[in-house]
Amino acid sequence: MTICHRTVIFIGILTLISTQITSGSVVSTGDFNKDFFVTWSPSHVNTSADGKTRSLKLDQESGSGFASNQMFLFGQIDMQIKLVPGRSAGTVLTSDQPNRDEIDFEFLGNVEGKPYIVQTNIFADGLDNREERINLWFDPTKDFHTYSILWNLHQIVFMVDWVPIRVYRNHADNGVGYPRWQPMSIKTSLWNGDSWATGGGRDKIDWSKGPFISSFRYHKIDACIWKGNARFCRAESPTNWWHQKRYSTLTNTQRRLFKWVRKYHMIYDYCQDKQRFQGNLPKECSLPKY
Ligand SMILES: *[C@@H]1O[C@H](CO)[C@@H](O)[C@H](O)[C@H]1NC(C)=O
Numbered sequence: 001m002t003i004c005h006r007t008v009i010f011i012g013i014l015t016l017i018s019t020q021i022t023s024g025s026v027v028s029t030g031d032f033n034k035d036f037f038v039t040w041s042p043s044h045v046n047t048s049a050d051g052k053t054r055s056l057k058l059d060q061e062s063g064s065g066f067a068s069n070q071m072f073l074f075g076q077i078d079m080q081i082k083l084v085p086g087r088s089a090g091t092v093l094t095s096d097q098p099n100r101d102e103i104d105f106e107f108l109g110n111v112e113g114k115p116y117i118v119q120t121n122i123f124a125d126g127l128d129n130r131e132e133r134i135n136l137w138f139d140p141t142k143d144f145h146t147y148s149i150l151w152n153l154h155q156i157v158f159m160v161d162w163v164p165i166r167v168y169r170n171h172a173d174n175g176v177g178y179p180r181w182q183p184m185s186i187k188t189s190l191w192n193g194d195s196w197a198t199g200g201g202r203d204k205i206d207w208s209k210g211p212f213i214s215s216f217r218y219h220k221i222d223a224c225i226w227k228g229n230a231r232f233c234r235a236e237s238p239t240n241w242w243h244q245k246r247y248s249t250l251t252n253t254q255r256r257l258f259k260w261v262r263k264y265h266m267i268y269d270y271c272q273d274k275q276r277f278q279g280n281l282p283k284e285c286s287l288p289k290y
Contacts, residue, residue, distance in 0.1 A: 025239040027070070028221035035221065040065040040189060052217055056190040058084070059211040065189030068221070073183045073233035074152050075223020075242055080144040083107055083116065084190065084212040099125065101179035103156055105147055107140070108133075116140050117267065120158045120166045124177035130282070132166050133268035134261060144217060151223075153180065153234060154248035155290075164250055164258045165265075167289045176284040180234075183226030190214050249290040 028035045031051030038045050044057040044064035056064040104121040115135040122130045138145065148159040156179075158166040172178040190212070224233035224240055236243040250258060262269075270276070271285035 025075070025224070025241065026220060026222045027072075027225055028219055030218070030220070032066070032216070032219070034069075035219065036066040036068055036186075036188075038065070039067045039187065053215060054217070055213050055215040056188070057211050057213050058190045058192060060207050063189060063191035065187065065191070067188070068186040070221075071183035071185045071226040072221065072223035073181075073226050073230060074240065075221065076148060076150045077186060077223065078146055078148040078218075078220045079188075079216055080146050080218045081107075081140070082142075082144045082215045083140040084214040099182070101125075101182050101184060103149055103151060103179065103184070105149065105158060118160065118165070122156065122168050122179070124179045127177035127282075130168070130270050130284075131268065132266070132270065134165055134265040135267055136160065137265060144215070150242060150247065151179070152242040152247055154243070155250075157250070157254075163261060164254045165261050167250060167258065169284070169287065169289055171284050171287045174283060174287060176282070176287070181230055183233075186221070188216065255290065 029051075032047050032054040033051045036054075041062040041064040044059070044062055045054065045066065046057075047054045054066065056066075058064065100123050102121070102123040104119070104123075106119040106121065108117040108119055116139070117133050118136055119131055119133045121132075146159075146161050148157075148162070150157040150159070154170050156166075156168040157164050168178075170176075170178045170180065172180065222242075226233065233240065234243075241247070271281055274281065
């Protein structure tokens with residue numbers, strides 16, 4: 001799988017909010033041992049006795065990772081993550097079909113003193129990379145923060161502490177790729193991305209500072225579990241709340257926050273990379289985000 005190149009993050013939960021909205025569709029138990037299995041190097045994975053916190057380790061021997069037991073088609077995923085100083089970690093929503101769909105939240109570790117970079121990416125209908133990168137407005141290694149992905153029939157919204165940092169609208173009617181048929185699983189991993197992730201691969205891991213550990217807690221998966229029937233997950237229903245009209249576009253408050261992020265924290269937008277696309281920017285770049 002492509003995980004070695006794309007760590008995506010799903011994300012976190014604001015505990016207060018998440019415990020107050022006890023909607024009937026939360027399908028995670030809150031226990032990492034029940035909701036996920038270790039995909040890579042069990043010796044590099046620790047889970048707290050109550051199952052609510054998990055940490056991943058990267059050392060010279062190996063990275064590590066875990067993935068959801070179930071697959072999902074639409075929903076919202078939150079996870080609180082505390083990043084390792086200076087390394088790559090992330091969570092990815094990915095399908096293993098040949099025609100890969102993927103919604104990625106990736107953390108690109110950085111050299112000390114420079115802000116952390118969060119990269120988001122979307123693969124849909126076999127289409128290519130659509131990366132955006134932002135600098136975080138806080139140090140993600142100091143505390144846990146909540147990283148979320150809302151994925152419905154109308155839009156995909158990436159959020160950091162509930163601030164929308166990216167919106168990808170469903171413009172499938174206009175021929176733009178959008179993940180909407182294939183279920184995806186949630187994958188999280190911590191790995192050595194120094195060959196490409198930071199400074200274009202110039203900055204290498206300083207192993208003397210290791211081992212590198214990232215922690216995850218309070219995951220919340222409020223999503224439609226895939227049972228082989230796309231129609232069930234695509235239907236608007238009280239359980240599938242994420243398809244409702246109020247989640248079909250950003251609210252006014254969300255738009256304000258989103259504009260703030262783009263103005264002050266965005267460092268790369270594939271839609272502005274004319275050189276890369278030789279003047280032919282992807283179609284969605286000229287279509288509205290909300
Ligand atoms: C797990 O716990 C052991 C013992 O405390 C520690 O040495 C190791 O680094 C921890 N690993 C992770 C991934 O947190």
